[in-house]
Amino acid sequence: MPMGGPWRAALVGVLPVDRIIMHVDMNAFFASVEQQADPSLRGRPVLVSGDPQGRSVVSAASYEARPFGVRAGMPLVTARRLCPGAVIVRARHREYARVSHQILAILRTYTPLVEPYSIDEAFLDLTGCEKVSGPPREAALAIKRAIHAATGLTCSIGIAPNRFLAKMASDLQKPDGLVVLESSDVPRLLWPLPVTRLFGVGEKTAERLRSLGIVTIGALAQMPAALLQQRLGPGAGRLVELAWGRDVTPVESEGAGAKSISHEVTLPVDTADESRLQELVLDMSDRVARRVRRAGLQGRTVEIKLRNAKFQTIVRSRTLDGPTQLSEDIYAACLKLLDQHWDRSPVRLVGVSLSQLTGAGHGQLHFPDGRERQRKLAAVTDAIRERFGEDSLVRARLLSPRKPEGEPS
Secondary structure, three states, X not given: OOOOOOOOOEEOOOXXXXXXXXXXXXXXXXXXXXHHHOHHHOOOOEEEXXXXXOXXXXXXXXXXXXXXXXXXXXXXXXXXXXXXXXXXXXXOHHHHHHHHHHHHHHHOOOOOOEEEEEOOEEEEEOOXXXXXXXXXXXXHHHHHHHHHHHHOOXXXXXXXXXXXXXXHHHOOOOOOOEEEOOHHHHHHHOOOOEHHHOOXXXXXXXXXXXXXXXXXXXHHHHOOHHHHHHHHOOOHHHHHHHHOXXXXXXXXXXXXXXXXXXXXXXXXXXXOOHHHHHHHHHHHHHHHHHHHHHOOEEEEEEEEEEEEOOXXXXXXXXXXXXXXXXXXXXXXXXXXXXXXXXXXXXXXXXXXXXXXXXXXXXXXXXXXOOHHHXXXXXXXXXXXXXXXXXXXXXXXHHHOOOOOOOEEO
């Protein structure tokens, strides 16, 4: 979306000096990338989906489509009925990943503590970085300008003394917003909102809260934590803390504190084709391994996630003899997990992750019997892809014309 005119900003209060946390959220990311690439789509309702001609869901809806009630995750057939004039665009996830990496590179020029939260959002900890990045508001404005100059896209930014409030702040004004939120503003700005607006409250939790007469964030804040825990379980106390704007979760860069690195896709059409699943797992093993190497990490536990047509999910893991950062090791472990735990029923989602991460300089990381050649080859291919793009090198097996684009979750 074009910026047009001065930056729109709602600035609330004065930020405490203890922590400066920022949440950057790209506006209708997939749809905005498509509108930027094709000027004829600008100002029109655009829906991005995995397969415009088949069974699929809406991956993203432009802001022009949202007044019709269209939202991400909605079945495409429903979205077409609500917004018959929408332009349906096939998702290009490699392009979205490329733009996402471009944005993350910009964010890392302001602070080393950048935590990617999803493909279109990230947390930053700017505490102590004021000499480099400037005051928080000026840093946010500079980030917005830099992202727009590099990509043509806009973002909403929230600034607060903790992660939770930063996330809530970025959601208060969209698109292209800038909100500074401090703890003392919570009763005035957050408590009147529906409890469904509380970050981390899903529909099932919201239903249980409504059954207790809790429909606003303020009502949740006034509920005694002990009583709520009796009704909802031990995690309920955390909800009360969030309703008061309290959160001590640190921002952790992927290279510094990540517990796992993962990639998953939702398929446009369920598949029980073993060869097809192996192709998907190979591609995801490659992607996970590249991110692990980029972060200077290695890991020992490989995990695979499978979700069937009934939305039943299984997660199984395998711990390796030693740490690795090679696609081949991750893929081999995934194949064994597939063989042992997949019941051959149709699959709609596949995921691969590597955990038990440590720095690449810790523990043993040696490659006997020709494995050193694999490590060197991985370094060369990484360098080529960094310079010429994700699609500059593709494994021969992944050139199959059957391969559909997946939808990252």
